[in-house]
Amino acid sequence: MSTPAHAGSAGSADASPLRVVLAAEALRFTWPGGKAPCIDIEAFRIAAGESVFLHGPSGCGKSTLLSLLAGVLVADEGRVMLLGHDWSQLSGAARDRCRVAHVGYIFQQFNLLPYLSVLDNVLLPCRFSARRETQASRNGSAREEAEHLLSQMGLDRNLWTRQALQLSVGQQQRVAAARALIGQPEVVIADEPTSALDEDRREAFLDVLLTACVENRSALVFVSHDQRIAQRFARHVLLPEINRAASSAMAVDA
Amino acid sequence: MRALFSIAWRSAWNRRFTLALTVFSIALSTFLLLGVERIRTELRENFASSVSGTDLIVGARTGSTQLLLYSVFRIGAATNNISWKSVQALQAHPGVDWVVPLSLGDSHRGFAVLATSTDYFTRFRYGDRQTLKLREGKPFSELFDAVVGAEVADKLGYHVGQKITLAHGSGELNVAEHADKPFTVVGVLARTGTPVDRTVHIGLAAMEAIHLEWVGGAPMPGVHIPAEQVRKFDLTPKNVTAALVGLKNRAAVFGVQRWISTYTGEPLMAILPGVALDELWSVIGIGENALLLMSALVALVSLAGLVSVVMAGLNERRRELAVLRAVGAGLRHVLALLALEGAMVTVLGVALGVMMAVLGIALLSPWLQAQFGLTLSLSEPTLNEWLLMASLLVAGWLASLLPGIRAYRLSLADGLSPRI
Numbered sequence: 001m002s003t004p005a006h007a008g009s010a011g012s013a014d015a016s017p018l019r020v021v022l023a024a025e026a027l028r029f030t031w032p033g034g035k036a037p038c039i040d041i042e043a044f045r046i047a048a049g050e051s052v053f054l055h056g057p058s059g060c061g062k063s064t065l066l067s068l069l070a071g072v073l074v075a076d077e078g079r080v081m082l083l084g085h086d087w088s089q090l091s092g093a094a095r096d097r098c099r100v101a102h103v104g105y106i107f108q109q110f111n112l113l114p115y116l117s118v119l120d121n122v123l124l125p126c127r128f129s130a131r132r133e134t135q136a137s138r139n140g141s142a143r144e145e146a147e148h149l150l151s152q153m154g155l156d157r158n159l160w161t162r163q164a165l166q167l168s169v170g171q172q173q174r175v176a177a178a179r180a181l182i183g184q185p186e187v188v189i190a191d192e193p194t195s196a197l198d199e200d201r202r203e204a205f206l207d208v209l210l211t212a213c214v215e216n217r218s219a220l221v222f223v224s225h226d227q228r229i230a231q232r233f234a235r236h237v238l239l240p241e242i243n244r245a246a247s248s249a250m251a252v253d254a
Numbered sequence: 255m256r257a258l259f260s261i262a263w264r265s266a267w268n269r270r271f272t273l274a275l276t277v278f279s280i281a282l283s284t285f286l287l288l289g290v291e292r293i294r295t296e297l298r299e300n301f302a303s304s305v306s307g308t309d310l311i312v313g314a315r316t317g318s319t320q321l322l323l324y325s326v327f328r329i330g331a332a333t334n335n336i337s338w339k340s341v342q343a344l345q346a347h348p349g350v351d352w353v354v355p356l357s358l359g360d361s362h363r364g365f366a367v368l369a370t371s372t373d374y375f376t377r378f379r380y381g382d383r384q385t386l387k388l389r390e391g392k393p394f395s396e397l398f399d400a401v402v403g404a405e406v407a408d409k410l411g412y413h414v415g416q417k418i419t420l421a422h423g424s425g426e427l428n429v430a431e432h433a434d435k436p437f438t439v440v441g442v443l444a445r446t447g448t449p450v451d452r453t454v455h456i457g458l459a460a461m462e463a464i465h466l467e468w469v470g471g472a473p474m475p476g477v478h479i480p481a482e483q484v485r486k487f488d489l490t491p492k493n494v495t496a497a498l499v500g501l502k503n504r505a506a507v508f509g510v511q512r513w514i515s516t517y518t519g520e521p522l523m524a525i526l527p528g529v530a531l532d533e534l535w536s537v538i539g540i541g542e543n544a545l546l547l548m549s550a551l552v553a554l555v556s557l558a559g560l561v562s563v564v565m566a567g568l569n570e571r572r573r574e575l576a577v578l579r580a581v582g583a584g585l586r587h588v589l590a591l592l593a594l595e596g597a598m599v600t601v602l603g604v605a606l607g608v609m610m611a612v613l614g615i616a617l618l619s620p621w622l623q624a625q626f627g628l629t630l631s632l633s634e635p636t637l638n639e640w641l642l643m644a645s646l647l648v649a650g651w652l653a654s655l656l657p658g659i660r661a662y663r664l665s666l667a668d669g670l671s672p673r674i
Contacts, residue, residue, distance in 0.1 A: 072579075093584050100582025107580070110573050113261070115268035127257035128582030179581065 018047035026078030056239035104180025111176030112164035132183030284607020307379030328366035369461030391441030447629035459489035596654025
């Protein structure tokens with residue numbers, strides 16, 4: 001397995017002078033019914049505006065870690081803090097509110113509600129979060145912001161009012177990116193968003209996503225097993241290296 | 255919440271064909287339940303309204319239900335008659351306002367023949383104390399005049415002027431016909447929804463006339479009295495089957511009843527029609543409960559169908575719910591979404607069912623009237639019907655919550671990454 005040489009040094013976000021937006025400390029998580037923990041991480045921090053490439057073979061706990069970072073799952077031991085709030089200290093409803101206020105999420109595919117228009121899909125987080133709505137309308141209206149993001153993603157104006165299911169997969173992923181970014185969430189989590197795209201579309205998608213994240217000053221946690229796109233990110237994290245549960249499990253497999 | 259409502263609506267619209275099936279199945283069970291309930295109440299109503307305004311029914315001593323059955327419903331036959339003397343004694347009683355004698359036993363092509371006095375047309379009441387109305391012609395006045403009920407006229411295509419012959423005894427196939435003394439239809443009664451519709455009415459004297467040469471249920475051999483000669487005989491009836499009695503003061507009803515049952519001339523009995531009708535209904539009413547139970551089961555089955563349709567569609571919605579969760583919908587939103595959808599589907603279904611029931615009653619009531627003599631009327635829903643609709647709404651909504659709770663669980667377990 002090829003690990004970029006600078007990954008180890010980049011992994012220590014402690015040195016960053018920037019504010020930490022997302023931090024995991026002494027994090028352990030075992031799936032209900034599981035014997036061994038599947039996540040065991042001493043420390044993992046993401047600074048504001050950082051773009052992190054999180055990779056590793058399948059089964060090393062990527063999806064579980066993302067769910068823990070997004071507060072969908074709650075740590076058994078240790079804690080995950082979003083902007084200083086410990087997920088485990090919040091009620092379920094409060095976690096839902098906090099997540100939508102500060103986190104944008106992009107799935108592998110099927111990101112959109114097929115029965116809503118492209119614009120309505122982008123505006124969804126503003127419907128559920130007053131904070132996202134306020135942030136999105138700081139330069140006018142949330143709708144204008146959505147339109148701005150969509151054009152930033154290179155989506156033609158004539159697509160905006162179409163139903164989401166009429167778009168190609170690549171276009172749908174861009175709409176999902178625009179939705180994740182609307183209202184400037186501090187963190188954008190992308191779970192293998194390029195796996196359904198061919199090479200040209202993948203590069204184009206990364207271009208617009210990374211640029212938009214910089215412009216919106218959102219930190220990006222990008223999960224993928226695709227090493228070819230690694231060099232597009234400033235910081236690389238190989239999950240088995242920080243996840244002791246995964247490295248020991250894989251040592252046994254080997 | 256407004257955002258959620260619009261999402262719920264558009265999501266439902268997106269799955270409109272599946273949901274339409276569910277709406278239709280709820281509508282069908284609503285239609286069935288309301289239809290059965292309406293028929294049940296109208297049946298009871300029709301039944302209870304077959305006689306009204308009569309204070310007592312008098313007959314030979316027998317069971318009260320039996321007396322009611324043959325005197326009002328023309329079912330079965332009397333074991334004994336009452337003599338004309340008793341009728342006259344009854345008429346002379348100071349508490350009695352009027353007496354309408356009834357004489358049964360003959361038939362015309364399966365319909366009962368009732369011999370009575372002309373008072374019948376003014377005294378007999380049905381329903382809400384309604385009098386009989388003629389839709390054609392006039393009451394009988396000549397000896398061989400007949401007035402037929404609406405159903406007799408419709409089924410046999412009779413109008414005023416039609417010649418008919420009566421048969422001795424009841425039933426379709428009668429060997430012994432009173433063919434020598436034909437009757438003329440002079441009037442057709444308007445429909446009442448009671449056994450009157452299925453009756454041929456003649457005068458008491460006519461009944462006597464056609465039986466002049468009859469003894470013990472058969473014509474005397476060798477004796478023939480032509481129709482034109484019967485007027486020479488005394489046509490006062492010797493006995494009748496029963497009598498309807500109206501009192502001057504209803505409060506005296508128990509006194510008169512006691513007087514009749516202790517009458518010394520012959521063994522008589524008198525029944526209060528309302529009480530006897532209730533008694534009879536308590537016997538045949540079991541059938542109505544079975545009917546109601548059946549339609550409740552049908553409703554249950556269609557609700558089970560609703561649950562399975564929504565359950566089956568749930569897997570394809572896991573992705574949708576995960577997306578909603580990712581953009582900030584909480585678990586309570588997911589639950590609210592499904593509850594909203596369930597409510598929309600149920601309300602639409604019940605509303606459609608009510609419309610179908612109204613339309614069905616409007617379209618089918620003439621046919622039901624003609625075929626079964628059952629009058630269905632479009633009227634305000636009864637309390638029972640309101641309760642039925644309410645319980646269908648609640649049951650339908652609760653049933654739709656079952657898949658909702660499962661979706662909630664799935665959504666809780668899936669988090670943002672549905673495993674499908």
